[in-house]
Amino acid sequence: MEKLKVEVCYSPALFPYYENRDAVVVVTDVLRASSAIVTAFMNGVERIIPVGTLEEAKAYKDRGYMVAAERDGIVRDFADFGNSPYNFTPERVQGKQIVYSTTNGTNAIKLASSGSQVLIGAYLNISALATHIIKSGRDLLILCAGWKNKFNLEDTLFAGALSEMLLEDDRYNTICDATLGAIDLHNVARGNMMAYVEKVAQKGRLRVNNLDDVIPYCFESDLTELIPVLMDDQLVRL
Amino acid sequence: MEKLKVEVCYSPALFPYYENRDAVVVVTDVLRASSAIVTAFMNGVERIIPVGTLEEAKAYKDRGYMVAAERDGIVRDFADFGNSPYNFTPERVQGKQIVYSTTNGTNAIKLASSGSQVLIGAYLNISALATHIIKSGRDLLILCAGWKNKFNLEDTLFAGALSEMLLEDDRYNTICDATLGAIDLHNVARGNMMAYVEKVAQKGRLRVNNLDDVIPYCFESDLTELIPVLMDDQLVRL
Numbered sequence: 001m002e003k004l005k006v007e008v009c010y011s012p013a014l015f016p017y018y019e020n021r022d023a024v025v026v027v028t029d030v031l032r033a034s035s036a037i038v039t040a041f042m043n044g045v046e047r048i049i050p051v052g053t054l055e056e057a058k059a060y061k062d063r064g065y066m067v068a069a070e071r072d073g074i075v076r077d078f079a080d081f082g083n084s085p086y087n088f089t090p091e092r093v094q095g096k097q098i099v100y101s102t103t104n105g106t107n108a109i110k111l112a113s114s115g116s117q118v119l120i121g122a123y124l125n126i127s128a129l130a131t132h133i134i135k136s137g138r139d140l141l142i143l144c145a146g147w148k149n150k151f152n153l154e155d156t157l158f159a160g161a162l163s164e165m166l167l168e169d170d171r172y173n174t175i176c177d178a179t180l181g182a183i184d185l186h187n188v189a190r191g192n193m194m195a196y197v198e199k200v201a202q203k204g205r206l207r208v209n210n211l212d213d214v215i216p217y218c219f220e221s222d223l224t225e226l227i228p229v230l231m232d233d234q235l236v237r238l
Numbered sequence: 239m240e241k242l243k244v245e246v247c248y249s250p251a252l253f254p255y256y257e258n259r260d261a262v263v264v265v266t267d268v269l270r271a272s273s274a275i276v277t278a279f280m281n282g283v284e285r286i287i288p289v290g291t292l293e294e295a296k297a298y299k300d301r302g303y304m305v306a307a308e309r310d311g312i313v314r315d316f317a318d319f320g321n322s323p324y325n326f327t328p329e330r331v332q333g334k335q336i337v338y339s340t341t342n343g344t345n346a347i348k349l350a351s352s353g354s355q356v357l358i359g360a361y362l363n364i365s366a367l368a369t370h371i372i373k374s375g376r377d378l379l380i381l382c383a384g385w386k387n388k389f390n391l392e393d394t395l396f397a398g399a400l401s402e403m404l405l406e407d408d409r410y411n412t413i414c415d416a417t418l419g420a421i422d423l424h425n426v427a428r429g430n431m432m433a434y435v436e437k438v439a440q441k442g443r444l445r446v447n448n449l450d451d452v453i454p455y456c457f458e459s460d461l462t463e464l465i466p467v468l469m470d471d472q473l474v475r476l
Contacts, residue, residue: 010248010389011249011252013251013252013255014249014251014252014387014388014389017251017386017387017388018388147415148255149252149255150252150255150256150414150415150416151248151252151415151416151419152415153415153418153419156415156419175439175442176388176439177385177388177389177390177391177394177438177439177440178388178389180391180437180438180439181389181391181394181419181423184422184423184426185419185422185423187426188422188426199418200415200418201413201414201415201418202415204413
């Protein structure tokens with residue numbers, strides 16, 4: 001019997017070469033969009049509407065929606081708040097609908113919508129994801145949001161960790177070099193993740209704007225079993 | 239003083255996001271185009287004309303040129319030979335002009351031509367490359383040919399090895415995650431390269447066609463100081 005496939009795509013710009021309509025697509029943007037989205041569901045948000053452009057986000061704001069929007073880590077002035085997971089507090093988000101637009105993450109989510117199911121992945125819900133995908137009996141394709149279509153390390157480390165969990169199940173296999181590379185990098189980093197992340201370019205970008213306080217939180221595993229899923233272009237609880 | 243940059247681009251499809259007109263661009267396709275090109279110069283070829291499409295290659299053949307052309311590791315029937323480095327013997331290539339078209343490598347070379355200088359890199363000439371680039375005092379951008387626009391490990395290992403050589407020089411620096419990842423993978427693999435390469439997807443592809451005999455050769459370092467350089471769309475000795 002042919003095995004189920006695990007593949008990793010390092011950039012939204014490479015997604016056309018990896019597209020697989022039979023796969024569950026996990027979109028990740030560890031620093032910080034996917035960590036923030038998972039946190040919002042942990043804190044009771046009802047749905048999140050990911051939008052690609054700031055114009056769309058502003059149009060929703062003008063219609064009375066609560067909007068989280070940033071570019072390059074900076075909150076936009078029309079927005080209610082930016083994309084730090086710490087912004088998505090229960091007081092703000094419980095029972096609410098939130099429109100969300102970020103530099104990399106939300107575009108990746110919209111791009112992924114051709115998959116059979118699109119899930120949002122972060123360290124915060126990694127084991128729940130692995131369990132769900134294995135139960136689904138489908139291929140896995142991990143789409144890393146990257147940084148402006150460039151490869152980034154933090155999403156790759158997450159992809160390696162999740163791939164390794166799937167491949168521990170005999171029904172899964174990979175011949176994807178990007179998956180093998182991600183697993184090796186995960187194993188280089190796992191012993192001392194915070195030291196490894198020190199060298200990550202995104203950390204430099206976040207530090208410039210004093211936004212690096214959330215990094216240890218974004219690398220915490222299994223704080224929740226909640227999995228955000230894309231339904232009709234909106235994110236809801238699976 | 240601002241340091242010179244080292245960057246690695248994992249796929250021709252990502253090249254627009256890394257493009258740097260001040261950089262020396264090193265194009266690599268370890269298995270097998272760039273290793274074959276370096277070998278051809280070791281064996282006395284006068285020039286190599288890289289062409290993107292099989293139609294162009296065939297048109298050159300019809301005009302009397304010697305043509306090396308393959309797709310997916312299979313020699314095309316109109317061609318004189320395929321792209322194994324072992325095909326580029328002194329008897330065949332010395333003093334000759336050869337037209338060359340491959341699945342990934344030749345398109346990457348043509349794409350890279352916006353750089354200030356385009357060099358062909360392989361393990362076979364890696365130290366000579368490092369020495370030349372450091373002397374040039376320019377940024378380095380390594381373009382991995384990949385496999386049909388997907389990430390591949392063998393080109394990444396080479397990119398990591400070459401990047402590490404540059405970064406030993408104080409004038410060079412990197413904030414490129416792809417470079418940091420490539421260096422880490424190089425350090426995972428370097429202790430036992432052949433065992434590591436066993437798991438590389440390209441090796442599986444080559445083995446299917448009994449073309450894997452060249453792999454140990456393609457990972458041999460510093461067999462030559464020759465560096466092929468692109469001049470007016472043709473490769474000549476630097």
